[in-house]
Amino acid sequence: MKTHWLIIIRRTLALVSLLAITWLFVDFTGSAQHHVGFLAKWQFLPAVLALNVSVILALLLLTRVFGRIYCSVVCPLGILQDLLAHLHIRIGNTNKKKKIGHRYSYSPEVKWLRYSMLVLFIIALVAGVGSIVALLAPYSSFGRIAANLFKPIYEFANNILADRSAEAGNFDYYHVDIWVRSVPVLIISASTLLILTILAILGGRTYCNTICPVGTVLSFISRFSLLKINFDADKCRNCSACSKACKASCIDYKNHTVDYSRCVVCGNCLEACKFGALKYDLPKMHKLNKEQSSTEPSSPSRRAFLATSAMLTTAVVTTKAQKTVDGGLAAIEPKAPAKRSTPITPPGSLSAKHLAQHCTACQLCIAQCPNHVLRPSTDNWLTAMQPVMSYERGYCRPECTRCSNVCPTGAIRHISPEEKASTQIGHAVWNREQCVVLTDAVECGNCATHCPSQAITMVPLNLDEPLSPMIPAVNESRCIGCGACEYVCPARPSAIHVEGHEVHGVI
Amino acid sequence: MTNMNKQYNRRNFIKYLSGAAVASSAMLSACKKAMSGESSGIDEEASDGSMTYRINPNTNDRVSLLGYGMMRLPELPKPEDAPDHQPAEFDQEMINQQVDYALEHGVNYFDTSPAYCRGLSERCTGIALSRHDRKSYYIATKMSNFWPGSWTTEASKEMFEKSLRELQVDYIDYLLLHAIGGSSRDADGNQLSSWETFEARYMNNGILDWLVEQKQAGRIRNLGFSYHGDVKVFDQLLQWHDEGRYHWDFVQIELNYLDWFYADEINPSNTDAVYLYGELEKRGIPAVIMEPLLGGRLARVTDEIAAKLKQRDPDHSIATWAFRFAGTPQGVLTVLSGMTFMEHLVENVATYSPLHPISDDEHEFLMQIAEEIFGMKTVPCNECQYCMPCPYGVNIPAIFSHYNKCIRDGYIKQSNLDPAYRTARRAFLIGYDRAVPRLRQADHCIGCGQCATHCPQQIDIPGELHRIDEYVEELKRAGGPL
Numbered sequence: 004m005k006t007h008w009l010i011i012i013r014r015t016l017a018l019v020s021l022l023a024i025t026w027l028f029v030d031f032t033g034s035a036q037h038h039v040g041f042l043a044k045w046q047f048l049p050a051v052l053a054l055n056v057s058v059i060l061a062l063l064l065l066t067r068v069f070g071r072i073y074c075s076v077v078c079p080l081g082i083l084q085d086l087l088a089h090l091h092i093r094i095g096n097t098n099k100k101k102k103i104g105h106r107y108s109y110s111p112e113v114k115w116l117r118y119s120m121l122v123l124f125i126i127a128l129v130a131g132v133g134s135i136v137a138l139l140a141p142y143s144s145f146g147r148i149a150a151n152l153f154k155p156i157y158e159f160a161n162n163i164l165a166d167r168s169a170e171a172g173n174f175d176y177y178h179v180d181i182w183v184r185s186v187p188v189l190i191i192s193a194s195t196l197l198i199l200t201i202l203a204i205l206g207g208r209t210y211c212n213t214i215c216p217v218g219t220v221l222s223f224i225s226r227f228s229l230l231k232i233n234f235d236a237d238k239c240r241n242c243s244a245c246s247k248a249c250k251a252s253c254i255d256y257k258n259h260t261v262d263y264s265r266c267v268v269c270g271n272c273l274e275a276c277k278f279g280a281l282k283y284d285l286p287k288m289h290k291l292n293k294e295q296s297s298t299e300p301s302s303p304s305r306r307a308f309l310a311t312s313a314m315l316t317t318a319v320v321t322t323k324a325q326k327t328v329d330g331g332l333a334a335i336e337p338k339a340p341a342k343r344s345t346p347i348t349p350p351g352s353l354s355a356k357h358l359a360q361h362c363t364a365c366q367l368c369i370a371q372c373p374n375h376v377l378r379p380s381t382d383n384w385l386t387a388m389q390p391v392m393s394y395e396r397g398y399c400r401p402e403c404t405r406c407s408n409v410c411p412t413g414a415i416r417h418i419s420p421e422e423k424a425s426t427q428i429g430h431a432v433w434n435r436e437q438c439v440v441l442t443d444a445v446e447c448g449n450c451a452t453h454c455p456s457q458a459i460t461m462v463p464l465n466l467d468e469p470l471s472p473m474i475p476a477v478n479e480s481r482c483i484g485c486g487a488c489e490y491v492c493p494a495r496p497s498a499i500h501v502e503g504h505e506v507h508g509v510i
Numbered sequence: 511m512t513n514m515n516k517q518y519n520r521r522n523f524i525k526y527l528s529g530a531a532v533a534s535s536a537m538l539s540a541c542k543k544a545m546s547g548e549s550s551g552i553d554e555e556a557s558d559g560s561m562t563y564r565i566n567p568n569t570n571d572r573v574s575l576l577g578y579g580m581m582r583l584p585e586l587p588k589p590e591d592a593p594d595h596q597p598a599e600f601d602q603e604m605i606n607q608q609v610d611y612a613l614e615h616g617v618n619y620f621d622t623s624p625a626y627c628r629g630l631s632e633r634c635t636g637i638a639l640s641r642h643d644r645k646s647y648y649i650a651t652k653m654s655n656f657w658p659g660s661w662t663t664e665a666s667k668e669m670f671e672k673s674l675r676e677l678q679v680d681y682i683d684y685l686l687l688h689a690i691g692g693s694s695r696d697a698d699g700n701q702l703s704s705w706e707t708f709e710a711r712y713m714n715n716g717i718l719d720w721l722v723e724q725k726q727a728g729r730i731r732n733l734g735f736s737y738h739g740d741v742k743v744f745d746q747l748l749q750w751h752d753e754g755r756y757h758w759d760f761v762q763i764e765l766n767y768l769d770w771f772y773a774d775e776i777n778p779s780n781t782d783a784v785y786l787y788g789e790l791e792k793r794g795i796p797a798v799i800m801e802p803l804l805g806g807r808l809a810r811v812t813d814e815i816a817a818k819l820k821q822r823d824p825d826h827s828i829a830t831w832a833f834r835f836a837g838t839p840q841g842v843l844t845v846l847s848g849m850t851f852m853e854h855l856v857e858n859v860a861t862y863s864p865l866h867p868i869s870d871d872e873h874e875f876l877m878q879i880a881e882e883i884f885g886m887k888t889v890p891c892n893e894c895q896y897c898m899p900c901p902y903g904v905n906i907p908a909i910f911s912h913y914n915k916c917i918r919d920g921y922i923k924q925s926n927l928d929p930a931y932r933t934a935r936r937a938f939l940i941g942y943d944r945a946v947p948r949l950r951q952a953d954h955c956i957g958c959g960q961c962a963t964h965c966p967q968q969i970d971i972p973g974e975l976h977r978i979d980e981y982v983e984e985l986k987r988a989g990g991p992l
Binding site (some may be wrong): 162174333491 | 591594595624625627628629655656659660699721773785802894895896898899900901902903905933936940942943944948949950953954956957958959960976985986990
């Protein structure tokens with residue numbers, strides 16, 4: 004059977020779009036953002052949160068004209084589900100005579116579920132319960148899956164190449180650290196993928212038409228789209244091929260109606276119909292389909308999560324041993340993340356509140372952070388999975404503004420390196436019990452040496468003593484909270500750490 | 511025949527000295543003294559295909575010109591899951607094989623220390639050598655009482671007794687006061703000058719006198735010292751020799767074609783080899799040579815320098831030049847080389863079987879090469895590991911090695927206007943992460959200074975690490991993805 008032109012266009016666009024946005028999430032070199040960074044900003048929810056009016060209008064107009072093609076070619080989670088649905092050949096279906104795309108059936112719209120999910124979502128959005136927003140939003144779910152599951156695979160493959168490259172003595176590839184930023188978020192991502200896989204295999208676009216708030220919002224407009232799938236009742240022989248091919252379960256072949264609120268314009272029905280009864284064109288008769296809800300569709304099990312856990316991290320440290328012989332390396336002890344009374348949020352996020360209100364927890368900033376500073380937060384269930392900073396693997400380097408460049412929602416606003424250099428996201432606090440100057444009686448000052456804003460001066464502890472130990476004096480008004488001091492501190496735990504500021508300041 | 515050789519060599523020696531004298535007026539006075547001074551009493555036999563030997567006038571030991579330095583012993587591969595601070599085990603089987611090969615091919619001088627190879631060198635050396643006739647080899651080891659805890663009489667005596675046990679011998683052929691001229695800190699952390707350090711290690715505890723007693727008792731056959739650093743200590747010890755207070759049977763110095771004139775200019779607290787050698791030569795004290803290859807730095811040169819050396823002698827390796835240079839002066843008893851791999855051993859044995867001395871022309875040529883290497887401003891680290899372990903986990907030699915490699919490969923660019931800047935930046939930063947784990951890089955140096963007192967090259971290690979760290983920071987701030 005010749006593939007329908009609509010399907011060819013849809014599949015091509017979908018594949019390019021999915022690969023590009025996946026690249027954006029797995030890329031660690033920082034080059035993807037320059038080429039495909041816009042794709043994250045074209046996502047519906049991020050555009051709404053960023054008040055990106057032009058993108059919102061464009062997407063609404065797109066839907067008004069073509070129907071919900073957004074769900075088929077722009078939304079990465081939608082495309083991912085289409086791919087996952089193909090797995091049924093191996094797993095689900097034992098009847099070999101059944102062909103792909105001929106296994107679904109019509110089911111009425113489950114309005115109560117759809118609308119209650121949308122209401123829950125809007126309430127969560129307004130009330131600032133970021134974790135619920137992040138769990139329901141399609142782009143966030145995809146981001147979690149890409150950042151937590153796809154990225155490590157990509158990096159692993161890169162590291163194999165990097166080893167080869169090192170053996171060959173060239174610099175084509177370099178090694179990157181693969182580490183779990185948060186165990187709970189990893190578990191949530193894996194469960195999301197598992198549930199989506201099951202739903203996609205059994206019911207096609209079940210998630211998109213029952214849970215997804217973006218799908219529901221677009222459905223209000225797609226009902227009135229100019230171009231849509233139209234039934235020619237005269238040609239239809241009620242064979243049910245279209246209903247079986249419809250992954251959105253929205254074609255009622257008996258009544259010759261299509262539920263345009265759920266149709267994602269995939270075109271599979273056009274190909275399935277052997278009689279030319281279905282066409283994607285301007286409607287001859289504009290008739291709103293009426294559906295009645297009676298049966299309960301397969302409802303997705305609620306993704307259980309709860310965020311409490313320590314990060315798996317490793318970092319430096321050393322035990323100071325008396326040197327008696329030559330050679331060898333001192334053991335390095337793990338450095339645990341510092342306990343902070345106020346979490347640190349990235350420069351550009353303005354305040355903890357601004358971040359919480361705008362972030363969809365898509366993990367893009369976390370995946371892109373080249374200094375291993377950002378990770379999903381797990382302390383507060385309201386803002387769970389939104390980015391938070393810690394400095395045991397690196398610090399917020401002065402030249403880097405990558406998270407602010409990639410953030411699609413404006414939760415981390417674009418910031419220049421110069422602006423960042425004067426943005427105070429926190430301040431350093433010295434802990435005398437830990438400082439090696441006092442515990443090991445050595446000269447140090449590594450914090451002062453590495454402070455990019457010269458906020459630390461080494462001063463004598465006792466002014467009267469000529470050989471008094473020199474301790475770091477932090478000028479809080481100059482400190483921007485970048486964490487260089489915390490990262491290079493030889494003590495375990497660090498004798499100097501950064502406390503976040505709820506509202507960022509300017510120095 | 512022996513006589514002819516003797517004459518030839520003597521003539522050659524004079525030629526060589528006068529050649530060098532042209533290059534330096536400072537040298538000139540040293541040469542005149544050397545030439546007018548007493549004969550060193552050192553002699554050489556050479557015939558085609560067999561090792562060149564030199565005679566130690568004190569004990570008439572016939573010492574091979576190539577000495578085996580047991581400081582860089584071969585290691586077994588580490589288990590893959592081993593943490594990076596877990597040291598690799600030494601490959602005793604390979605050590606035995608290499609020692610056997612060395613003895614078979616005429617090498618008979620083995621130099622070790624209680625501090626080498628994380629304190630295991632003497633044991634490995636003892637195991638390998640005890641399989642052979644005690645008369646067939648000479649053992650050199652050292653009084654390596656560097657840390658204040660080993661400065662007491664008892665601890666230092668025990669160090670010597672332990673050396674005998676580890677080496678499985680009842681006498682030491684060559685015993686050295688290890689690395690005089692360095693400064694240190696005492697147990698309370700007070701800075702001691704180089705002379706105070708010498709006194710604390712050897713005089714206040716009476717160990718030097720005790721060692722002289724051991725020599726009289728036959729447990730030590732030759733007593734000498736190795737020197738790095740402050741030349742005042744070197745001069746003072748030689749003055750004692752002149753006064754007859756102590757007699758030095760041999761002295762170990764650093765000598766190679768870079769240090770001949772440039773040691774002082776690379777680091778003002780070092781002394782040019784031409785002076786050190788001259789002082790020994792005029793007293794007839796046999797010189798044992800260390801760092802003939804500067805820890806391999808004279809083998810790892812830029813492509814331009816490699817091309818020049820190869821053009822002049824295409825049939826031999828680049829390292830051969832350095833060994834020929836170090837072995838040429840007649841006052842040299844033996845040239846130590848820390849040969850980790852069999853191929854180094856085979857090559858060095860070949861270089862000295864027999865020695866083809868450096869001619870006047872070649873000497874001048876090598877001085878030009880030295881000038882070029884000096885001009886590159888590499889960190890003069892020979893990766894001897896004396897500074898390690900750093901208490902804060904920094905891998906000092908690996909950082910210097912990477913930096914030097916980048917200088918040699920032309921990857922250090924001062925200006926980002928340089929068209930090759932991007933490539934150089936990428937190569938430096940990626941190579942840095944490959945060579946040194948992040949947490950062992952220069953930014954983790956706190957400047958405690960423990961390393962600096964141990965560096966035989968007198969490198970200001972914290973200063974150099976901070977300089978490299980600043981360069982890395984500059985590269986990183988240049989921004990943009992790698």
